Amino acid sequence: MLTVRLYMLQRITxxxxxxxxxxxxxxxxxxxxxxxxxxxxxxxTQGSVAWxxxxxxxxxxxxxxxAIGLRVVVHEVLGLKGMLLDLFTWAIAxxxxxxxxxxxxxxxxx
Amino acid sequence: xxxxxxxxxxxxxxxxxxxENQTILDVVSWIQQHRDPTxxxxxxxxxxxxxxxxxxxxxxxxxxxxxxxxxxLKDNRISIGPLxxxxxxxxxxxxxDPFFDKWVAAEGVHHPSxxxxxxxEQIDPxxxxxxxxxxGIECINCSVCYAACDTVAGNADYLGPAALQRAWxxxxxxxxxxxxxxxxxxxxxxxxxxCHSQGxxxxxxxxxxxxxxxxxGLKRVTALSFFKGRK
Numbered sequence: 001m002l003t004v005r006l007y008m009l010q011r012i013t014x015x016x017x018x019x020x021x022x023x024x025x026x027x028x029x030x031x032x033x034x035x036x037x038x039x040x041x042x043x044x045t046q047g048s049v050a051w052x053x054x055x056x057x058x059x060x061x062x063x064x065x066x067a068i069g070l071r072v073v074v075h076e077v078l079g080l081k082g083m084l085l086d087l088f089t090w091a092i093a094x095x096x097x098x099x100x101x102x103x104x105x106x107x108x109x110x
Numbered sequence: 111x112x113x114x115x116x117x118x119x120x121x122x123x124x125x126x127x128x129x130e131n132q133t134i135l136d137v138v139s140w141i142q143q144h145r146d147p148t149x150x151x152x153x154x155x156x157x158x159x160x161x162x163x164x165x166x167x168x169x170x171x172x173x174x175x176x177x178x179x180x181x182x183l184k185d186n187r188i189s190i191g192p193l194x195x196x197x198x199x200x201x202x203x204x205x206x207d208p209f210f211d212k213w214v215a216a217e218g219v220h221h222p223s224x225x226x227x228x229x230x231e232q233i234d235p236x237x238x239x240x241x242x243x244x245x246g247i248e249c250i251n252c253s254v255c256y257a258a259c260d261t262v263a264g265n266a267d268y269l270g271p272a273a274l275q276r277a278w279x280x281x282x283x284x285x286x287x288x289x290x291x292x293x294x295x296x297x298x299x300x301x302x303x304x305c306h307s308q309g310x311x312x313x314x315x316x317x318x319x320x321x322x323x324x325x326x327g328l329k330r331v332t333a334l335s336f337f338k339g340r341k
Contacts (some may be wrong), residue, residue, distance in 0.1 A: 001265055004332050007303035011333075072304075076264030 001075050001085070006068050013065040020058045047110035055108070059100030089106035111141065113149075116198045121189065127146050134174035134182060135163050138190060138202065151202035156263035158316065161252035166191040167227040171257035173316040194257040209253045212269045217295040218276035221288025225257035239282040246324055248317045253319050266279055267300035271311035271321035274302050276325035281331065293335050317319035 031041060041084045045051045071089040080088060113122045122209040124141050135153055153163035158176040159226040165174050167182050168189050196204035213219075224231060233240060247324050255271040256262055260272050269277075277296050280286045294304045302325045 001267055001299045001301055002301075002304045004297035004301065004303055004336055007329075008336050076261070077161060 001081070002068070002072055006071075010065055010068040013061040016057065016061045017065060020054070023054065024058065033105065042107060045107045048108055052104065052108040055104040056101070059097060059104055063093045063096040066096055082107060111138070111149075111189075111202070113197075113201055114198070115200050119198070123190075128179070132179045134165070134167055134172065134177045134179060134190060137179060137188065138165075138174065143335065147321065149202070150200040151195070151279055152257070159250060161250035164193055164252040164254045164316075166194055166257065168216075169190050171254040171314050173252055173254065176316060180307050193253055195262045196253065196257070205285070206253060209256050209272070212273040212300075213251075213272065213276055215295060216269045216273035216277040217292040218273050218280065219279070219288075221286050221291065223285055223287035232242075233284060237284070239284065242327070243279045243282035246275045246319060246321075249275060249279075249319060250317065252316065254314050254316055258310035258314040260308055260310060261304055261306055265300070265304055268304045269302075271305075271325065274305070275319065275321040276301075276326060277323040278327050281328070293332055296328050297335075302332065305329075 067089045068093050071085060074088055075085055111122055113119055124145055126137050126140050129136070135156065138149070138151050139153075142151065151163075151165070153175060154160040155162070156175045158173055161173070163174045164171055166172075167174065167177060168184060169191075171193060172182070179188065180322050190202065192198045192202050193204045196206065196208060199205050242312060249272060251272065253272065255275075259268075259271055261268050274296060277292050281289055281292050284294075287329075303335075305322070305325045307322055307326070312319070312323070315321065
């Protein structure tokens, strides 16, 4: 159910997410402390390739990591397996990617 | 004591005379000899070597021939059942086929590196890999770790701690020529990567072995192998 490939994908995306989470928290605290308005935040993120890459990578890593993690939970707790389990995994990955990707594009496209 | 098979069953009460030196297996044997000769259970050596007599005692897996009644008694009662995670044949006897089939599926079999015409390979007892292999060789195949494992309970394909520990032992054995096939066998959908490192296997192993560490070893070598592009 969890092959070496899925296991490594989950570990690698976890490694990727660790600094991204810290960066995200730091940005949030900075924005709140500094009292930035939504317009000021968008002024900094819109048109920024750096923020697109930062949060784009975050969304890709989350989509892969969470889909594999939920795959394990659903298999062991609910007994889902085979093609249905694969479909579930892909649906979670695609859903998170679409939701996250839409949000990233909304704040980074100028 | 559990009576029944896979389809149905129930716990039945028996009163057993206490003795100064008495194991759980003594209790089971007394019931079979004095109260109900139809009771089914399995044992052989009675000295903790053969791995036949493991059962659930008060809900946890134990080797019954080496478990004293005194350590298991709770409110003057003991519950005894068949091993968890295995099909029940009858009463306390479980079908061990899935357990041993997974040993083979994990490539827990000898892969010869030499023929009978070659000289016997010299083994350095202090070699690092040999020392690692030594850690797992006292496994008696009792299936206590398999019964204790929650991942086995939730994932029928998972090879389980004993089979994976055997694979790790053979992987570290200089006399075994099947390293790549072992890596492949433990990297599949029921492989070592399904282990959640909960540690019940190492906690309940009657021989104080550490299958969880063996599985961690397999995860390490398969990860390295993954980066080298083998699988």
